[in-house]
Each structure stands twice: as structure tokens, then as C-alpha cells.
Amino acid sequence: MTTASSSTALAASTAPADVVRRQYLASAAGDLEALRATLAPDVEWTEMAGFPLAGTYRTPEGVTANVMEKLGQDWDGWTAHDDTYVVDGENVVVLARYTATNKATGKDIAVRVAHHFVVRGGRIVRFEQFVDTALVRDAMTPDV
Template identity: 85%
Template sequence: MSEFATSTAPADVVRRLYLASAAGDRAALRATLAPDVEWTEMAGFPLAGTYRTPEGVTVGVMEKLGEDGDVWTAHDDTYVADGESVVVLARYTATHRVTGRPVDVRVAHHFVVRGGLIVRCEQFTDTALVRDAMSP
């Protein structure tokens, strides 16, 4: 097993989450999340709210996004780590299944990682651009 696969460094844990999400590996994604994780999707985002538990995050956020968009992807490109905090700048891309409109919007995620697991995530994005793509 590689050092990256077992590293508890906050940025490595978060990177494994993005890799698992891109691969559609829900088990690997859940393995990065603490049992009491709090995952907040920004007010105004179609899935706005706070989700708890690894199952709650994967079912309530990841699977729902997959239902709405073909190949919904978060392209992570910049990591800023400071202790247990990791901010990731990324881009969401997808094509909405119903409207056929593309989603292409910048996003920032703020993660808190403790003991090798993500305990909190908060999303920041231009929710109007996402809603526009999803509105009939």
C-alpha cells in the first residue's frame, strides 16, 4: 500500500476524497469521512443544507448530484492547507439531465480533518449559475 493511501495528512485525506468521488467509489469516499461528519452545501445551492454521517453525505449529496447531472465532477486544482484546515479551489462541471444545460462553475470547499478523517466540509459557490443550469 502506498504512503499516500494511508497518510493522515489533512491534504492527503481530502485528495483521496476527490479521487474516490471522480472514480465513483462510494466506499472509498465514505472511508475519508468521520462517523459524525458535518457536510454543508451552501444556501441557494439545489442541495442546500447540512448532511451528517458518511452515508448521509454520499446518499444526500453525491448520489443526488449524480441523478441530476451526467458526469457531475469536481475538478480540484489548488490546495491550501493550514493545520487541520484544507481549502480546495475547484470547478464543478456537468450537464443537467433534464434541461441539457451545462454546469461550469468555480467552487471552494473548506475541510476540517482530524485523526485522518474529514469532520467538516463547507461549500462556497455561485449558486445562481448552478440553479440557472438546472431550471426548466
């Protein structure tokens, strides 16, 4: 249970895991402004090769426009559920899962992922995604 004081502490914290957690909460809420606030101006955000949005995006606006907004266009209820955090200094690895329904096919996904974040000065400076891209693409492929 989150209390007002614990959520206030999370919002004020620059600890790497807290910054990453704020990013997940903002994403789940669809709050792109709050999500951009967790990203460094020179962020490098890499979506895995084979993923529909594969590539490296820079700037907070570039990340939200090319990743989060596009996911919202193609998927209903796209959510990254952050399950387990492994923290080593500025490195935060999150074991998570994506859930969503593809708008074009009506197919659901529930796929495990790993995210590697690097956090410096209270902002995410680097992100790399690891995901079973075949499961995502299968959900995007109409049945024949």
C-alpha cells in the same frame, strides 16, 4: 504522473491534504465506499444555501445518500476538479471547479467553487461549500 508507490503513500497518509485528495479521487471515480472511508462517523457536511442540495448532512452514509447520489441522479458527469490546496494545520481549503451536464435541461456547467475541510485523525470532520449557486440553478432551468 502517479506511480504505484506515490498512490500507496497517498492511500496510507493521514495528512489533511492527502485525506481531502482521496475524497476527490473517490468522488470522481464514483467510489462511494472509498469516499465514505474519508469521512468521520460524526462528519458535518454543509452544502451552501441556494445550492440545490443546500443543508447540513451528518454521517458518511447521510453525505453520500443526500449529496453524491442525488448529484448523480440529476447530472451527467458531475465532477469536482480540485485545482489548488491551501493548508493550515487541520484546515484545508480547495479552490476547485464543478463540471457537469444537467439531465433535465441538457445544459452544461463549469463553475468555480471553494471548499473548506477540517480533517482530524485522518478523517474529514467538517466540510463547507462556497459556490455561485445562480450558475448551477441556471443550468437546471429550462429555456423558455
